[in-house]
Amino acid sequence: MTSVAATAHGAHAHHDDRSFVRKYIFSTDHKIIGIQFLFVSLFFLLVGGLLAMQMRWQLGFPGQPMPGGGVLPETMAPGGVILPEYYIQLVTMHGTFMVFFAIMPLLVGVFANFLIPLKIGTHDMAFPRINMWSFWTFFIGGLIMLSSLFVPDGAARAGWTMYAPLSARHDYSGASIGQELWSVSIIFVGLSSILGSLNYITTIINNRAPGMTWFRMPLSVWSLFITAILGLLALPVLSGAAIMLLFDQTIGTHFFDPAAGGQALLWQHLFWFFGHPEVYILILPAMGMVSDIISNGSRKPIFGYHSMVFAIVAIAFLGWIVWGHHMFVSGMNPTLGSSFMVSTLVIAVPSAVKTFNWMGTMWRGNLRFHVPMLHAVAFVAMFVIGGLSGIFMAATPVDMQIHDTYFIVAHLHYVLFGGSLFALFGAIVYWYPKMFGRMMSERWGKVHFWLTFIFYNCTFFPMHITGMAGEMRRLYDPNQYTFLQPLQPIRVFISISAFLLFATQLIFFVNFWWNLWKGEKAPQNPWEDNGLEWSLPSPAPHGNWEKVPTVYRGPYEFSSPQSTEDYLPQYTKLPTDREPARAPVAGH
């Protein structure tokens, strides 16, 4: 049997004489672009968090001056006391920044860019320059959105879902240029996403290394591939809608203006036709990376690899015909509503398949609870809770009661934070060695994980309760309703937990930044994993391999009898392996 000393296909970087600017700023190297997305998105995650902290101050300690609130203008928070007009901006921009500038780019912009060429065995993306444009359009969109916080009359304030005609008319919302800037920024984000998807799809279809057949691709790559297709087809609809909204806001068109024959519900249909595939974009890559990490942490092949692939495809496919479940109380056609109820209940099935498969993978595995594994297992548990609350909403009659309450807020935070963000923390720790050549601190990683897990659940679980009790979302002052006044202690508890949760993230940020310079130098394959990227030195060099590796097996050969180690990389050739059939050349 062959000892699995990593057969170093990782050749040294060929002599790289690009300038600093071409190497790190206007780079076409997918790894650098991924890291650029990482740094910028982490910044926007911080922005989104700060906005949320202000919201929680108002909800926990209404009418009281906020510490540090003195820096805010008098029109937003006189004497540090948050005004309703400002509160609704906080709500809107928190959602906007988190969805479009934090979670989506962290999952797709970072990991699709960084992982895909490495995990399928090619030098770079199919269109490296378009890839660079994808980052810079995202960056411009982010700057525009950030600027909207500082313009006269403030930022957009119709919720991240920007319902029209509230969002279309300045006399309804009270905002002016802030609303337009939102639309313009989103158009840039859409463009960035489409350019990125173009690259990911073409690269995965055409540039896989010899032997990397479709069913030998890791689930992280499968999920990023399917996500790219969703993004490719959904973001243009958002761009179209944002353009029409911008026109309603600026040149006097009437798409969403009922007074002139327009339809308010049209905006909702357009937005959610994009919006539902968008939420699958926000979860599928997380699921894929969690699969890789759980398999590694269990030292077992992923349970039911093929069904995992089909489940991803099924979720993506069904995701196109469920969007109306966001509109059950809008007054839409009830028959249409019922059809959406059915399709939404059905989409729970493939998600459940994945959950059972993760459990099956861990069952009787040789479990290693390294930091990524902790996060991945927490993902499964939190995602189950979020998914179960989703079933409540899928049933239209129940949704009539809980729509636009904190029950929804709890659901979305369980899947987006408990789900996507936990998966992201795990993924960042997992691939940090390959990105930066250093290890993050295992001890502080565990401290961060446990504190985050506790404070996160303290923050969001009670929202299920207040939501069921009828507390509405996006509401500045719940205490104006006598039936919500008794819930104030819970609101205080949530706010304090949220402050502690935010403070805890400091540990992650320090762990991340400190170890970039002072971290322990990373070995080539610190997690003893099978993917192609672990055949390269840490960090991976420009151009990846001089000669692309050949692939002899799938990515989850842990505890294989053919190997002396408990892992067997995809690129290791055993005496019994045959070379892949001479493939006709494809690519470029």
Next chain:
Amino acid sequence: MTQAAATVDQMLPPYPAERGLDVYNKKLGMWVFLASEVMFFAALIGTYVILRFGATGEWAKPGIVLNIKITAFNTFLLICSSVSMVKAYAAIQDGDPKKMRFWLLMTILGGATFVGIQVYEYIHLVEHGFVPSGVREGSELAALVANGTLPAATMGLYGSTFFTMTGFHGFHVTCGVISMTYLYLTKALPGKYSKQDYGGIETVGLYWHFVDLVWIILFTIVYLI
């Protein structure tokens, strides 16, 4: 192996890879991009259909606000430019760069003329009082609304949808003309295309045919119905 397949193989790189879709990257990339463009126009055209279908009240009859004759000619022109594009592609496939350059130039001229006529049409419409928000007060068309030839209730939607759909289509045509001109000047004229390497022509050709295809749909549903 046919002539076409042999040349395509030479557009592929020398390093080995799994068999993908048997279509070189630039072309596959363009098809993927076109799929996203279909969704973009679906949002705009879908909005038009939904707004018009749901409008309470009549929609303006075809031919009253918009000039059918000029637009029909423009449609024909765009179709011709699609033919000249595919002839340019066929020429370079046969290894005749001179003929390819001729047909590519014809395509660029056809496309530029299309845009020119569209711009002329827009100026004309605005002068007569048709704007994205509907009909301008005190204009020629406002008189038609007053005497009932044009329905007051839906003119706002008519303007909104017309200018958005045709405007973005015109924007896409313009981008196509610019791209083709760029390729003409930087690759076609210096003789960089050959029987072995004509991927750029095929790729821009696909985009151009797509733009023509969208117009075929738009002309029918915006001008004729």
Next chain:
Amino acid sequence: METAHKRPNYILIWVYLAVLTAAELALAFELPISRNLKLLLLLFLAVWKAALVGLFFMHLKFERWNLRIMALIPLPLAVIFILAGMSEHIW
């Protein structure tokens, strides 16, 4: 790669497209038929023209089936969206 095929007669396709366009104009303005029938026929003609461009100019007829599927995937999505939006006005 494209399957071995004889090159289509592009000029002939051009003639078809011209004839279909003329037919559309005649249908829209000359023929005295009911509005719904006119709508249906015009849409049919437009789709036919679009298909000619797609199949012959864009060579979809000669590409592999999976490229054809990829090109066609957005269409059912567009139809679903439009039908759903329209259904708001028929209840």
